[in-house]
Amino acid sequence: xxxxxxxxxxxNAVILAHYYVNDELQAIADYVGDSFYLAKAATGTNADVxxxxxxxxxxxxxxxxxxxxxxxxxxxAADCPMAHMAKVERIRAYREQYDDLAVxxxxxxxxxxxxxxxxxxxSSNAVKIVRALPNRNIYFIxxxxxxxxxxxxxxxxxxxxxxxxxPVHKAMTAGFIREARKxxxxxxxxxxxxxEEGVLALADAVGSTADIIRYAKESDCKEFIVCxxxxxxxxxxxxNPDKSFYFPDGCACCQDMKMNTLEKLLHVLTTxxxxxxxxEALCRRAVLPLxxxxxxxx
Ligand code: 13P
Ligand code: SF4
Numbered sequence: 001x002x003x004x005x006x007x008x009x010x011x012n013a014v015i016l017a018h019y020y021v022n023d024e025l026q027a028i029a030d031y032v033g034d035s036f037y038l039a040k041a042a043t044g045t046n047a048d049v050x051x052x053x054x055x056x057x058x059x060x061x062x063x064x065x066x067x068x069x070x071x072x073x074x075x076x077a078a079d080c081p082m083a084h085m086a087k088v089e090r091i092r093a094y095r096e097q098y099d100d101l102a103v104x105x106x107x108x109x110x111x112x113x114x115x116x117x118x119x120x121x122x123s124s125n126a127v128k129i130v131r132a133l134p135n136r137n138i139y140f141i142x143x144x145x146x147x148x149x150x151x152x153x154x155x156x157x158x159x160x161x162x163x164x165x166x167p168v169h170k171a172m173t174a175g176f177i178r179e180a181r182k183x184x185x186x187x188x189x190x191x192x193x194x195x196e197e198g199v200l201a202l203a204d205a206v207g208s209t210a211d212i213i214r215y216a217k218e219s220d221c222k223e224f225i226v227c228x229x230x231x232x233x234x235x236x237x238x239x240n241p242d243k244s245f246y247f248p249d250g251c252a253c254c255q256d257m258k259m260n261t262l263e264k265l266l267h268v269l270t271t272x273x274x275x276x277x278x279x280e281a282l283c284r285r286a287v288l289p290l291x292x293x294x295x296x297x298x
Contacts, residue, residue: 001024001027001028001262003266004028004262004265004266004269005028007266007269007270008269011048011049011269012046012047012048012049013047013048013049013050013051013269014030014031014042014045014047014049014050014051015028015029015030015031015050015051015053015265016029016030016031016032016038016041016042016050016051016052016053016054016058016062017029017031017032017052017053017054017260018032018033018034018035018038018053018054018055018058018209018231018257019032019033019034019209019210019213019229019231019232019234019235020054020209020229020231020232020254020257021053021054021231021257021258021260022231022258022260022261022262023231023234024262025053025260025261025262025265026231026234026235027234028262028265029053032235033210034122034123034124034208034209034210034211035058035061035107035108035122035123035124035208036107036122036123036124036125036208036210036297037124037210038052038054038058038062039058039061039062039065039107039122039290039293039294040294042062042065042066042069042071043065043066047069048069048070049069049070049071049072049269050062050066050069050070050071050072051071051072051073051074051265051268051269052071052072052073053074053260053265054073054078054257054260055078055079055080055083055256055257056073056076056078056079056080056083056276057079057080057083057107057108057109057110057111058107059071059072059073059276060110060111060276060278060286061107061120061290062276063276063278063283064111064114064278064283064286064287064290065287065290065291065294067283070272070275071275071276072268072269072272072273072274072275072276073268073274073276074259074260074261074264074265074267074268074274075259075260075261075264075274076273076274077259078256078257078259078260079256080108080166080256081166081167081256082106082108082109082142082143082164082165082166082167083108083109083110083113083142084110084113084142085142085143085162085163085164085165086105086109086113086141086142086162086164088112088113088116090139090162091103091116091117091139091141094139094160098137100134100135100136100137101135101137101138101139102118102119102133102135102137102138102139103116103117103118103119103138103139103141104117104118104119104120104121104126104129104130104133104138104139104140104141105117105118105119105120105121105141105142105289106120106121106122106123106126106140106141106142106143106146107120107121107122107290107293108142108143108166109141109142111278111282111283111286112282112286113141113142114285114286114289114290115282115285115286117141117289118133118135118289118292119133119289119292119293119296120289120290120292120293121150121293122208122293123146123192123193123194123207123208123209123211124207124208124210124211125293125296125297126146126149126150126193127150127153127154128296128297129293129296129297130150130154130157130159131153131154131157132296133157133296135157136156136157136158137157137158137160138157138158138159138160139160139162140159140160140161140162141162141164142162142164143162143164143165143166143194144161144162144163144164144165145165145166145169145170145193145194145195145196145197145200146193146194147159147161147162148161148197149193149200149206150193165194166194168194168229168251168252168253168254169192169194169195169196169227169228169229170194170195170196171248171251172191172195172196172199172227172248172251172252173196173198173199173248174196174198174199174201174202176227176248176249177189177199177202177203177225177227178202180225180246180248181225183246184223184225184244184246186221186222186223187221187223187224187225187244187246188204188205188219188221188223188224188225189202189203189204189205189224189225189227190203190204190205190206190207190212190215190216190224190225190226190227190228191203191205191206191227191228192206192207192208192209192212192227192228192229193206193207193208194228195227195228199227203227209228209229209232212226212228212232212236213232213235213236213239216236216239216240216243216245217239217240221243222242222243222244223243223244223245223246224236224243224244224245224246225246226245226246226247226252227248227252228252229252229253229254229257230247230252230253231254231257233245233247
């Protein structure tokens with residue numbers, strides 16, 4: 001950790017980490033947060049180098065918004081499977097079918113998918129942004145679960161759902177919650193909107209990782225069943241030493257997020273390896289929906 005701190009100074013670097021990465025990375029990072037917070041965080045710094053402890057769509061988003069900065073990923077293979085789960089042909093077909101279609105793209109998507117979209121959203125601003133759009137017809141990619149949740153909150157829109165999903169949140173079942181509630185009857189259930197419909201129906205609160213962390217801190221409740229990736233436990237337990245948090249056994253771990261390690265972080269800081277490189281023409285198109293998100297989320 002000391003070597004990382006030294007190298008960081010030498011290179012004028014900042015470290016960003018998502019709540020899902022290993023505890024020690026969250027501990028050493030300059031900025032820790034949910035996808036929305038992290039997309040904005042690098043923009044406000046004068047760092048030359050950004051090391052992103054997360055998955056590739058996150059590093060890409062930072063690069064799109066900060067093309068002059070070097071963005072390094074501790075492990076270039078750490079990727080979100082859901083980021084690829086939408087088809088350009090289907091986007092084209094819906095654009096043909098609906099004159100006023102807005103393609104709303106969850107930030108968990110490749111730069112290519114973003115380049116075909118009108119606006120990006122994250123789980124913390126999706127409802128607000130979809131509601132604010134002038135379009136009635138919305139094609140929400142790639143996450144079908146977040147899309148369904150948004151559709152329920154914004155009934156005045158026709159939200160067309162896609163069949164992408166997060167394998168980690170999909171594995172958390174309503175059965176788990178029922179069992180966990182039997183064991184911890186006083187606990188409240190907090191769920192990420194990437195969870196399936198049946199899980200969200202049983203939740204006391206639904207929100208992004210940052211929303212879950214805020215809710216647990218502000219609540220008088222002392223026990224929580226948490227339906228999201230277990231990396232958030234670091235912050236939840238740190239903020240609330242007097243409260244208990246229970247996660248779905250065996251499935252609450254994103255293997256891609258866990259590919260980030262202190263050793264790999266030090267390695268890329270030292271060597272400059274794994275820099276995010278994107279085609280210039282692609283960048284010009286893919287940054288537009290991200291900028292629109294930042295504007296509409298204000
Ligand atoms: P948030 O950071 O918006 O809560 O999303 C969670 C996620 O799955 C990131 O990959
Ligand atoms: Fe992707 Fe799910 Fe991992 Fe988030 S938790 S990076 S959505 S696979």
